[in-house]
Amino acid sequence: MHTHFEAAGVALPYSHENNTILIRSLQNLLPKESVLTDAEDLHPFECDGLSVYRQLPLVVVLPETMEQVQSIMRLCHAQRIPVVARGAGTGLSGGALPLADGVLLSLAKFKRILNIDPRNAMATVQPGVRNLAISEAAAIYGLYYAPDPSSQIACTIGGNVAENSGGVHCLKYGLTVHNILMLKVVTMEGELLTIGAETLDSAGYDLLALMTGSEGLLGIIVEVTVKLLAKPERAQVVLAAFDDVMKAGEAVGAIISAGIIPAGLEMMDKLAIQAAEDFVHAGYPRDAEAILLCELDGTNAEVSEHIMTIRKILTGSGATEVRTAADEAERQLFWKGRKSAFPAVGRISPDYYCIDGTIPRHQLPHVLRRIGEMSAEYGLPVANVFHAGDGNLHPLILFDANKPGELARTEEFSRRILQLCVEVGGTITGEHGVGIEKIDSMCFQFQSAELSQFHSVKAAFDPHGLLNPGKAVPTLHRCAEFGAMHVHHGQLCHPELERF
């Protein structure tokens, strides 16, 4: 586990006296109850969804206006205090992990929906608004916000922007970056910037793309304008069972080749199927080696037409069983199984570690075989859940953190899976972000010059490196220490050497 963080910049020496001054200054800017310093108040903020990493912040601030955020940032900038922004804390890569000598800036009080504009199909909301709340508020107009990360009941739109969150529907509807129009952002210096516009594009560089997925390293998001889409008339899901994972993989390619972009296309392997079935009784075939869930949406007639085609393709690909949900209740049940896969695996193992690589889809057989081999090598079982449409693979490593050394072995196994994803032309993170968790794996994916280019982007926004330091982009020094070999086009520098 990492305990050392590389805070860049020239922070004031970490001392009790300086901390007292900082806290007093913050108390001058905010109401008393918006500055938390007692250990018991700080505890809820010590980790995000990746709870193996924990750290109490020096102080938590809960501003509720843009002006308050600006004055906090000006103060921290002047005193060179690092700042970590936090939404709902549902992130899975430790991106919101606090710093012992830093301010944790919670946007929990920014939870107003400012405007729903049905005529222009857009909504403006504060960053602490929950993802699902936007769709709920837009529903009376027949509109919704498309990206639906599995945590959408709890996760906030500000965090979604910071992580460029996806969801099960992103093959068809895109990621956060495709579904937002404008951001208001407070820089480390306390300047309020408007990035993007209410129009479909804006003047100058596409800073909206740059901000999206920047993991809190470039600015504090204080307002978000999103696009809304018309709710499809109908959604229907088809479940197919296979006696071989490879056949399920082939079926995915066949569906895409037929010119159909399903709204969702999910795969689960045997261990995941059984765990989910035992947990929520979704009606999954327990003896299948793999299942595919294929959701189709659109107009009534379109969905009917596509279901016919899909059923034919699935049967032709060797599915042992193809079922169309009989009604909305069964459709929800099919999805419940998939959406409960993580907690379901949590029931059969003391701990599990979720991995988030993306691979070109045709590499799936090779990657699953290698994961199986490594699973045997490490003696750690793996359940695989796969956003099959877009190649985003979530192997879940089952382990027991109470067994000495098992977490470290799990993390090493996880890094090797990510390295494999890079070798086959994929990436170390499809949707969970780098955060603190995959910071070392960034050294596999990027060469020094590329990392340096990232640093130059960072410096353009935050020259002193005070925003969320130590996350998302490693220093060259860190990569050197990590002993990274740069993987490029699947070529290791010294493939003959054992690296771990």
Added chain:
Amino acid sequence: MDEHDLGKALQQQVLDAFEKENPLNITGSGSKSFLGHVPHGQTIDVFKHRGIVNYDPRELVLTARSGTPLSKIEATLADAGQILAFEPPHFGNQATLGGTIACALSGPRRPYSGSARDFVLGCQILNGRGEILRFGGQVMKNVAGYDVSRLMAGAYGTLGILLEISLKVLPRPAASITVTHECSAAEAIESMSALLGKPYPVDAACHDGDHCHVRISGSAQAVSEARTKIPGETMPDAETFWAALREHEHPFFDHRNTLYRIMVKPATPPLPIEGSWLLDWGGAQRWLFSRKDFSTIRHCVEQAGGHVSVFRSDDRAVELFQPLPAPLLALHQRIKSGFDPKSIFNRGRLYGNL
């Protein structure tokens, strides 16, 4: 088509230019040379750096060198029943992928399926230090590192030379028809805006001065179902119409005045600026030929919450793009110098001081 990887040769030219601080004018076929400020500097020719590097229709991803002609890419995709869903304008027979992405040009389908930048998955670039760098990748979902590849879209080459680009591609809709009805611009804006709230597979909508045209594309069933719900006559030869609109070959564009591109929220009522108007992108992108000066137009567009640029003009020594607020411009300059510290690439093409 001849395939050439000129990456190394281009790198050498950039290294030389970096050394001598010589400005470079990045050029493909030259089809976009009318856009932005008049390029100056020594020409660096990426036109022959071409070839489709990787394309597997099942992956929905195509990777090509920047000099690859768009027509070649579109023909290759068509063979597999796929398209570039942002329907890029070419503005010339030899238009290249690199120029299209550098200028972030999208056609009529843009509001409904996404923009050029939306479909960028990754790229390989040459920065101003002559380093060859890769960002993004060839997969749909990738959040490792800042999204530098989408930043390249619309940067007009000022941040680096695009060498290779990976794009998401999509299946061609099985069926498509266009319905037309006569109406005013104000009425067209109303009906195009109302369509945003309907689950019909609309993928283009415009008002060309006296008619509103709505294109419906999708499965055969979906199209015929939606056809009954959208008023108007079926347009014969709609493909030609949309291609002409996309390429600015529609008769509307046969005009001598300055052409302004105005971006507003789609439901914005017609703006009170004298001139000749065409509303594309469901009302979100409006083309205006006018004799009024840029600042008058800009003022009116800003009042409506939009922005404007000069798209075609004989006089390109004046301001062409919506000016940026000072802090944002300063941020642009810092980003630019991070990629191109000696400002050798397309100096002044976008803004005088970038």
